[in-house]
Amino acid sequence: MKVDVMKDGALLTVKVDGRVDTITAPELEKTVLDNLNGITELILDLEKMPYTSSAGLRVLLKAKKAVKNMKLVHVCSDVMEVLEMTGFTDIMTIEA
Numbered sequence: 822m823k824v825d826v827m828k829d830g831a832l833l834t835v836k837v838d839g840r841v842d843t844i845t846a847p848e849l850e851k852t853v854l855d856n857l858n859g860i861t862e863l864i865l866d867l868e869k870m871p872y873t874s875s876a877g878l879r880v881l882l883k884a885k886k887a888v889k890n891m892k893l894v895h896v897c898s899d900v901m902e903v904l905e906m907t908g909f910t911d912i913m914t915i916e917a
Contacts, residue, residue, distance in 0.1 A: 841877030
């Protein structure tokens, strides 16, 4: 998994490239949480994230609790299916 971080004032954009699972989720969590100082808007670009496990879902939830103004963009169909089955589509802002 590769994570790219871009800050623009109070906006943080995190691009995830690769699977988020039990092994890689801690790295994603650390990257996101370590970059939240002064951030009021968070965009997680999941275009190149083909899979997430429950560990990845936990990271998304933790990020959402830390930054209320968070959205997921470019979510692939497999990950969207997981988000729908787990009810995350009800609590997350998701854009195509």
